[in-house]
Amino acid sequence: MSEQMNCTRRDFLKVAGAAVVVAAVAGAAPTLVTEAHAAELDLVSQRQSGVYAADANPKLYNLRKSQDNPMVQKLYAKGGFLGDGPCGHVSHELLHTHYVDRSAALKALKAKGIKLKA
Amino acid sequence: MQEMEKVMMKGSAPLDVDPGSFSFVQVDQEKCQACGTCVDVCKTGAIQAQGAEGKSKVLDPAACVNCGQCLVNCPYGAIYEEVSYVDAVFAALKDPNTVCVSMPAPAVRYALGEAFGLPAGTHVGGKMHAALRKLGFKFIWDNEFTADVTIMEEGTELINRVKHPSHHAPLPQFTSCCPGWVKFVEAYYPELIPNLSSAKSPIGMLGSLAKTYGAQQTKTDPAKMFTVSIMPCIAKKFEGLRPELAASGHRDTDVTITTRELAYMIKKAGIDFKNLKDDPADPILGEATGAATIFGTSGGVMEAALRLAYEVLSGEKLKDVDIKAVRTHEGIKSASIDVPHFGKVNVAVASGLDNAKKLCDEVKAGKSKYHFIEIMTCPGGCINGGGQIINPSVREAENGHSKIFAAINKRLAMKAQA
């Protein structure tokens, strides 16, 4: 008995879960979890198909290359706001950034014995 | 706490808060059923089973990249968002002295319709613009415009790196538009920071352009502008609060909300979304191409960048813009693209941080053969982001599962008594 109680609900499910799930949803599809995963992938591919269909639909986007966007061309035009072109001086100020090394806090966590996946 | 599109939301955070000091997702210990789904889904290991009951907890903000994959996949709706700025946006929209600017991401328009009964993947960009106007946004600017600008900046940067790779700007170049991924590099692979494109994400660019170029073009006082980033993503809330993103002399992005929060606002305002007439974005910072809209899916940034790089490197027109070799929605996809007068451009596309890790380890070991690598934290890219409309099938399992858990609980209780 004490052994049973030491096992958390999560562990319990990991061991017995699959069988119980199948048994409890008798009548439903046999592998509920796999089905949910499939449905998730299905939703992602539906949204993805929507994206590629829109890209190819001239009624939604009549141009398909960023460099052809007239408002982009206006932005970078000589004498324009970003007149010195992509990666130019103003771009560097407004459109580029720098990053922060955040590894110290993570190292401290790992030093405490916490196991992470990466 | 307020429920918005099936997710519980806490209130706003101070705008000068250090976004690294807390995690944007939290587990409600009352609701957690200790099923372990989130623990499996999380690829950093930031969320783990704790204590005797094995309920989940986000251990430390340093380990979490705020992607929200745990949240959107929890069958019980037990994970909530720590920060919601919906009240602040409603207040700004009412204030006659504030000029509200909308900045929706590409992927939002492929999921927003689901909240109003439209099929997944329906492009509702036009209705979204119309709804934003009805809500009271003065300028309907669109992050798709700056996705195009991102290609110009990041693509040019790539071409420069290919021509003159250096210590500060080595190859391969990694994309930098996904905030979960960027934080992942900063925390887990700091030695690869020089490989990250220095280009801001599209929303980083739109925020700073709105309050400079946009203000100039529309003759608006940038101090009165309130820029609202509308994202398929929770990690964008982290990005929006980064202290360094204030290039315009103001906060570039005032607040960030998700697709779910926008859907909530549209419903709350009583707007009949389904029957709205399509409305275009305001062109100055709103016009976009197909290359911009594909940013919403894994492989899209790569394809958009190749549509530019091909023409610049070869000096020839790219006739067939469909670069299907980089289209994918799972795992890692690599391709070698033949560019006339240049040679081969080697690229890789990955979504999911477990896949990203493999590519990072290769680069770290000096064994990567790629010029350019696109990484998205969420499997499939932003269309499957942590801020998107909840997939009903994730929660459908709830009913079935609740019964199962009840049965298991009973059995455990009986065993305990025996």
Ligand code: SF4
């Ligand atoms: S997925 Fe939800 S119920 Fe399951 S362990 Fe995580 S928070 Fe708890």
Ligand code: SF4
């Ligand atoms: S938000 Fe992402 S990184 Fe953080 S605990 Fe959830 S799945 Fe893990």
